[in-house]
Amino acid sequence: MGNLCSNKEQESRRPELLRQRFSLRAHLTRLEEEKRLEQTQRDEVRLAQKERDEELARLAPESEETHLRILKEERRTRLEQTQRDEVRLAQKERDEELARLAHENEESRRADHLELLRQERISQQAHLRIFEVKRRTRLEQTQRDETRLAQKRRDEELATLTRQLYITTPGRSVKADEKILSKPRLILDLLINFTETNQWQQHDPNSSYCLVLLPNYDAEYHNLVNKFRRTNKNFYKVTQIAKMQNKYLYAKYKLKQIQTMCNNVETLYHGTKMHCLDAICKENLNWRLHQRSKFGRGVSFSSISYYSTHYCDKDKEKIMLVVDVLVNNWCHGEQGLMLPPNGYETTKADKNKVIVKYDDFTFYPKYVIYYEGIDYSKKNNYHRRNHFMYE
Structure with a gap:
């Protein structure tokens, strides 16, 4: 009975689990798209930077050292920004994973609690059925005893009456018996x-x-x-x-x-x-x-x-x-x-x-x-x- 009820509970939760799985998959797909977009943006930035470097080298060879220093500063700034973005993205992913795990744990605890309540309800119903069967059995036995006692009394009264009725040939009377x-x-x-x-x-x-x-x-x-x-x-x-x-x-x-x-x-x-x-x-x-x-x-x-x-x-x-x-x-x-x-x-x-x-x-x-x-x-x-x- 417990396995049957557990299977029915799992069947009732399957649509909710499927929705959660589809939602998580959509979220991962969205994160991958964002990563690809950021990678594309970084590639475009590097390409633009390379073009600017070439342009600066062509226009001002005398300020190459200054230009290189500026480029290094910009590259370091972009690298730091990229690292900060990656850290934020990783933190966001960890937060989402923790939220998902917490949600799953909450669902599991809720399911366990519902299963416990269901088992208690089944146990109470079983006790009530046993009590009702015993009560009905006692009532039927009491009714049978009362019926037998009433039948015994009627039989005794009938036997007494039949012995008393017309024991000898009755005399003629105007009244009925x-x-x-x-x-x-x-x-x-x-x-x-x-x-x-x-x-x-x-x-x-x-x-x-x-x-x-x-x-x-x-x-x-x-x-x-x-x-x-x-x-x-x-x-x-x-x-x-x-x-x-x-x-x-x-x-x-x-x-x-x-x-x-x-x-x-x-x-x-x-x-x-x-x-x-x-x-x-x-x-x-x-x-x-x-x-x-x-x-x-x-x-x-x-x-x-x-x-x-x-x-x-x-x-x-x-x-x-x-x-x-x-x-x-x-x-x-x-x-x-x-x-x-x-x-x-x-x-x-x-x-x-x-x-x-x-x-x-x-x-x-x-x-x-x-x-x-x-x-x-x-x-x-x-x-x-x-x-x-x-x-």
Whole structure:
């Protein structure tokens, strides 16, 4: 890392060194030109002096000695002047060389100082990175410990609650299960463990549920439509199917499944009115509001969609619920039955085509099928009348 940074520093200083080299070379060239100019001037002076000497010798041979003396004085004066000029030039060159060396030394000291600062900064950054890694590791470990502790507490509370809920067959009461409703935080915490709800869409915070329309090209949509038509005598036209997403109801349903240890979940139909849909999506199906008791005083379901159509609207537009139901320990039911016998939770009637549930939260409305009228386009080429599932 140090060699790499040094190479980068040298690369950044190269333009400055090149400028200094070009400047020094220009200065040396200028000095050489000045020397040549001075040499030329001295040659011209000597030549002129020689010409004057010849002229004086020609004009005044009698004053040759005087002339020679004058020439010697002039020559000595010029020689002294030349020596002084050379001394000044040499001194100037030495001063420039000293200035250049001082500048190079200053640049070298500055570069060394910058390199030292850079090394210190790298060392500080390394220490900071090590400190940050240690701090982040400690924070992650603390978060994991807190998560494990919270999960352990939730599991203990869930285990305690499931042991307390309906240890014996519950009596019939008008109120919903207060033991479940009194633990809303636990129910919400349970949703963390349900992978199904993690994929649900975000809905309006002012509403407790969301109806998500299934695209008509989806395989889930076609499976629901095909099963609905296979179990129905009439040729109804399915217009759309919505998936009901209510995390709170789903958590209570899953909690009930954990408590009863019921692994038998059946997908059944339940007919209802259009104006009841909002209340059902918010509060689930309520046996207290059912006025009919043909198969028992509970919520009735059927595996045959045709049975459930008798409880839907008489208008053109109708709805039907597709519900996941916990079916465990069943017996045969009868009209007006308030509760199944001890040891049973479910009753069946009409050749096991009708299932009645007497406890809250043992079912979850999963889909809403919107259908209307009679689909005459299917009537002529449909041969299921004599091969019906419930016949």
